Amino acid sequence: MSSENNNFTAWAGVENGKPLTQVELTLKQWDENTIEMDVTHCGICGSDVHTLDENWGPTDYPCVVGHEIVGVVTRVGKNVTNLKVGDRAGVGAQSGACHECEPCLEGQENMCQGGIVYTYSSRWPCGDKSYGGYADKWRGDYRFAFKVPDNMTSEIAATFFCAGITTYAPLKRSNIIPGKSVVGVMGIGGLGHFGVQFAKALGAKVVGISQNDSKREIALELGCDDYINASDEASMAKYNSGLTHIICTGTSPDFQWHTYFALLKVNGHFINVSAPEWQFPGMSAFTLLSKQIKIYGSGIGSPKEIEEMLAFAAEKDVKPWITTYKMSDVNKAIEDFRAGKPRFRFVLEN
Ligand SMILES: NC(=O)c1ccc[n+]([C@@H]2O[C@H](COP(=O)([O-])OP(=O)(O)OC[C@H]3O[C@@H](n4cnc5c(N)ncnc54)[C@H](OP(=O)(O)O)[C@@H]3O)[C@@H](O)[C@H]2O)c1
Ligand SMILES: [Zn+2]
Ligand SMILES: [Zn+2]
Incomplete structure (x- = not known):
């Protein structure tokens, strides 16, 4: 034909x-x-x-x-x-x-x-x-x-x-250790829902991080082990220095680095795949130094x-x-x- x-x-x-x-x-x-x-x-x-x-x-x-x-x-x-x-x-x-x-x-x-x-x-x-x-x-x-x-x-x-490859590729490259790594997935949308499943399949504990509580039940059903409501201080505080990785698929224009670095353990990874129309904010050198955070991006x-x-x-x-x-x-x-x-x-x- x-x-x-x-x-x-x-x-x-x-x-x-x-x-x-x-x-x-x-x-x-x-x-x-x-x-x-x-x-x-x-x-x-x-x-x-x-x-x-x-x-x-x-x-x-x-x-x-x-x-x-x-x-x-x-x-x-x-x-x-x-x-x-x-x-x-x-x-x-x-x-x-x-x-x-x-x-x-x-x-x-x-x-x-x-x-x-x-x-x-x-x-x-x-x-x-x-x-x-x-x-x-x-x-x-x-x-x-x-x-x-x-x-x-x-x-x-x-x-x-x-959506699949954009989350699979960076998670696969980011040294996830089964039974040890705790991955936060920021934004439970199209990319995020693949991020949750791939991080689980790679052996991590997975915590969904969403703007409010509306996706809590469905995120757990999707496979998240736990859930953070990012607009609730107590919910964020529960994971203070609790995550080894964050994969970010969505942020708001008032995003601040230190809010999310607080969730990361020392030597944690902040992986950005989101592509918002606004600029990421600046940060103090000490925000970056104090936990030796690795920040990187990934494209498809x-x-x-x-x-x-x-x-x-x-x-x-x-x-x-x-x-x-x-x-x-x-x-x-x-x-x-x-x-x-x-x-x-x-x-x-x-
Ligand atoms: N790096 C790459 O190669 C690549 C590839 C594809 C897409 N992208 C980009 O990745 C981003 C996500 O794409 P998608 O298809 O997954 O979109 P999506 O289905 O709309 O998911 C994005 C999620 O981000 C969160 N979010 C959206 N607006 C927000 C806001 N103002 N404040 C805080 N959180 C917000 C929401 O999750 P909650 O409701 O859970 O908070 C939303 O479900 C887009 O910017 C897209 O252009 C990048
Ligand atoms: Zn796309
Ligand atoms: Zn080339």
Whole structure:
């Protein structure tokens, strides 16, 4: 089966503040590294909303967001080695890299410094715009498309490609010791709910840290061993110097380092994966010195880490909690996402 049709239909952001609109656009030019698929599912990530709202800078409209994409492959270029027509494939937030810079050569393509292509709001080396998965088709580089394991449904698989990998990769790299590490997960949303499950699966005790008490019951049901209501002093004080790691998936503009460093043990890790539109605040040198805290960030994950995550998730039965919406109900899904309703991820279905 092959398709010579270069057009596709998408739900695109056309202007800041306007609902997504169904439009016809042109797929990237074909080359022999390219695969094309019929999109069946696409998760809704916080980054989609940041982009539509121009939180990180001007958006080049029309913009088709969506980077938790699963579909059925309909066409493959001659160089494609990992997928064939009829396979189910998944694509995350990255669709291309230079394959020549130091991070790329070391297998950290997600840190490519020579020309990273994001799945949307970015440009392919040929100059074409990249478009995400709120659409009927996706076309892009096979090196960032992954075969969906046979034992995973497509709607379950989709959210691993951004929310899953963004939490799996840093937790896997951060020296979690089974039975000893105590991981706080800040923000129990799409990323956070994967963070809870991956930290548990890596053998840690897990404490959910949320803005208020509204998610207490569901966080425990999700697998948290305990729960901190960050707006309650007594709840925070219970974990004074109690955590070895914090993975931060969400903060408010009044975030202060010392409030959360108080929760960390000496030599603790503060891992940030959140991407708010505001700046993190400053801190006194002593805030940093006094517990030898390691602060670091992490962006998505490499192709190798994505493959590793899919195998690890299958082995440990890590599964997202999702609600599906019809693709044509995307505007309602985004409205509900903005209202903080996901428990814990929304997936659009064609
Ligand atoms: N590093 C990366 O590569 C990467 C990849 C994907 C996404 N991201 C970024 O990660 C962030 C989370 O994405 P997501 O898809 O998980 O979003 P999400 O489902 O909305 O979850 C974010 C969570 O953060 C907490 N939160 C939200 N607003 C807050 C506020 N004003 N104050 C305190 N806490 C707040 C909430 O948790 P509680 O209700 O439990 O407090 C919320 O559920 C976004 O900024 C996104 O752009 C980064
Ligand atoms: Zn994302
Ligand atoms: Zn590179």
